[in-house]
Amino acid sequence: SGAIKTITDGTLTMSTNAEFEPFEYRDNDKIVGIDVEIANKIADKLGLELKINDVEFASLIMELQTNKCDFVAAGMTATDDRRKNVDFSDPYFDASQAIIVPKGSNIKSRTDLNGKNVGVQQGTTGDTFCTNEDGTSDIKVASVKRYNKGSDAISDLINGRIDAVVIDNFPATKFVQKNSDKLVKLDDSLTSEQYAIAVQKGNTALLDQIDEVLKEMKSSGELDQIIEKYQSS
């Protein structure tokens, strides 16, 4: 692997996939969300200007590996598999994979997913769970359809092309809120995960600053306030 990216032009570059409300999404073409607010704090602390690259979720680790960005903030779950390629900050959010189904579906609990056709976001932990990539899932779905955008999976669910969508809990809540006449989120969830910010392997200088910002935001209550703000919006 190559050398760690250096910052020479006063900009701190974050890569993300702005299709993941409330963590990163477009509001009148501006990328906003919980991760953007954290990223702005990091840029402020370093005296740099934040720039955001919006790419597919499945390309984010490669963005880091090819020096396209300084860090990834994308509601990204810190997994052992990803730790082979990147270093993660302290966790900043507890998450899980939620199940969304059409109202009146016969899928009522997690085990009802057995034998069903499920939509996921490509390259996510929901994808890994449903495809049983690591052989640890207790659920055997019939097929997994992968989407680059959660919103496209939701459209297919509404149109009856798939039986369920598996996606992170907080974005799931947002999708269901927007389609509350058609969709429901089950009480059961599939995984237990923690979001963290990713940097290039060995970039301890940046990682220490990021952890410092997260620690300040947690102890001051600011992180909770930001999360609450997006819960009610």
Ligand code: GLN
């Ligand atoms: N938390 C999930 C993952 O890390 C999904 C993240 C996302 O879709 N932005 O794979």
